[in-house]
Amino acid sequence: MGRRQELEKRQSLLARFGRMVAAETHFDGLLVIIADEVRNILSADRCSVFLVDAYKGELWTRIALGMEEKILRIPLGQGIAGFVAKTGSAVNIRDAYKDTRFAQDLDRITGYQTRSVLAVPLRGRDGKSLGVFEVLNKVKGSFTEEDEGLLRILATMAATFIENATLYEELRRSHLETIYRMALVAEYRDQEDTGRHLRRMSRFSGILAQGMGLPFAEAEDIRYAAPLHDIGKVAIPDSILRKPDKLTPEEFDEMKKHTVFGSRMLANAESRLLRLAAKIAVGHHEWWDGAGYPYGLKGEAISLEARIVTVADVFDALSSKRAYKGEWTVEDALHYIEERAGKQFDPRVVAALHDKFADILQARDEENRRMIEDEVAILRHLLPADSQRAV
Ligand code: C2E
Ligand code: SIN
Ligand code: SIN
Numbered sequence: 001m002g003r004r005q006e007l008e009k010r011q012s013l014l015a016r017f018g019r020m021v022a023a024e025t026h027f028d029g030l031l032v033i034i035a036d037e038v039r040n041i042l043s044a045d046r047c048s049v050f051l052v053d054a055y056k057g058e059l060w061t062r063i064a065l066g067m068e069e070k071i072l073r074i075p076l077g078q079g080i081a082g083f084v085a086k087t088g089s090a091v092n093i094r095d096a097y098k099d100t101r102f103a104q105d106l107d108r109i110t111g112y113q114t115r116s117v118l119a120v121p122l123r124g125r126d127g128k129s130l131g132v133f134e135v136l137n138k139v140k141g142s143f144t145e146e147d148e149g150l151l152r153i154l155a156t157m158a159a160t161f162i163e164n165a166t167l168y169e170e171l172r173r174s175h176l177e178t179i180y181r182m183a184l185v186a187e188y189r190d191q192e193d194t195g196r197h198l199r200r201m202s203r204f205s206g207i208l209a210q211g212m213g214l215p216f217a218e219a220e221d222i223r224y225a226a227p228l229h230d231i232g233k234v235a236i237p238d239s240i241l242r243k244p245d246k247l248t249p250e251e252f253d254e255m256k257k258h259t260v261f262g263s264r265m266l267a268n269a270e271s272r273l274l275r276l277a278a279k280i281a282v283g284h285h286e287w288w289d290g291a292g293y294p295y296g297l298k299g300e301a302i303s304l305e306a307r308i309v310t311v312a313d314v315f316d317a318l319s320s321k322r323a324y325k326g327e328w329t330v331e332d333a334l335h336y337i338e339e340r341a342g343k344q345f346d347p348r349v350v351a352a353l354h355d356k357f358a359d360i361l362q363a364r365d366e367e368n369r370r371m372i373e374d375e376v377a378i379l380r381h382l383l384p385a386d387s388q389r390a391v
């Protein structure tokens, strides 16, 4: 290729990079796209994006080990990437094995043979070190000064997008955390196994939603909104809420108000998840045949999300101990719900419970094994796996 065509090709790849990266808001997807595009633009065999974990004083990146993906962590200052992160200067070498800074361990783990390395720092808006951009093994020859300039430009572009995606993740994370902690408030007053019922029914709700064929993102929303279904119970007097016996009809009428209280607490929220939670709170004791409360809605007049959550909630209420009742076996709980398909419950949701029963039981076991006092465990459950890292 002539020099001119080479330049044109690079320019068009650069423009493409900007478009593709700007279109991706999901953090993980962003890193993959950045690495792929940069590799392509620089005619390198590999590109790694190392990110700083300031809390741990480490750099981390994702590496492929055969079919598996692993997070690799290296201390700041170690290896070439560590050197670049620490000093802020770029490194361009022809033969990594002749450079004392090069950490050979990584090659040993991955079976990769590194030759040429070009690495530049990734800096945030305020000059803060975000990580390192590294390309390995130029396809022909070694990396030029022009390559270095190009990688610096790409690093600047990528840094902006990485910072934005990080902010977005943090926001999402703290939002989910707040929602879950609000739900815990209500649960603390209600039951002894604080948190467990919420974690289980939240998982069940997500599994049922997916089992009904809802898109993953919608199932996730239902999962995260579900723990708020009984938030209205904070407004119910202890004498009723914690009564160890059957409720009188008057007391039960009081209790029924927790649905309306909950929806009032959550109504007209700015947040999509809170608005969804309001629908679930008001609808989670309605019955498919219209015999439920508070409004006696029937069939599809009840929101789908509420129809899903009610099955998750009742299944868990039956199969666990309450102040007023003992624990049923999971089989009895399943049979009870199956018998009431088309009466109390939406038959399609019951079918999903039947189909996904193994997954439900597995989620139940996992949640029961967690230490309830372990806040980290609560947070881990709370947050999607992909947002669990500090950047
Ligand atoms: P919860 O304990 O979270 O129960 C949620 C739903 O699970 C109940 O909604 C009901 O549909 C189902 N469920 C729970 N335990 C049983 C049971 O032993 N047998 C049957 N057949 N179904 C059960 P429901 O009935 O509308 O109750 C709403 C809430 O009212 C309950 O939430 C609980 O906080 C309270 N509650 C209901 N019945 C009693 C009671 O007899 N004594 C006390 N202290 N509270 C009760
Ligand atoms: C290092 O930074 O020393 C490791 C380089 C690599 O193989 O990715
Ligand atoms: C949340 O993230 O809002 C809590 C939902 C859950 O516990 O899965």
Ligand code: FE
Pocket (backbone or CB within 6 Å): 229, 230, 258, 284, 285
């Ligand atoms: Fe309820």
Ligand code: FE
Pocket (backbone or CB within 6 Å): 197, 201, 229, 230, 313, 317
């Ligand atoms: Fe519940």
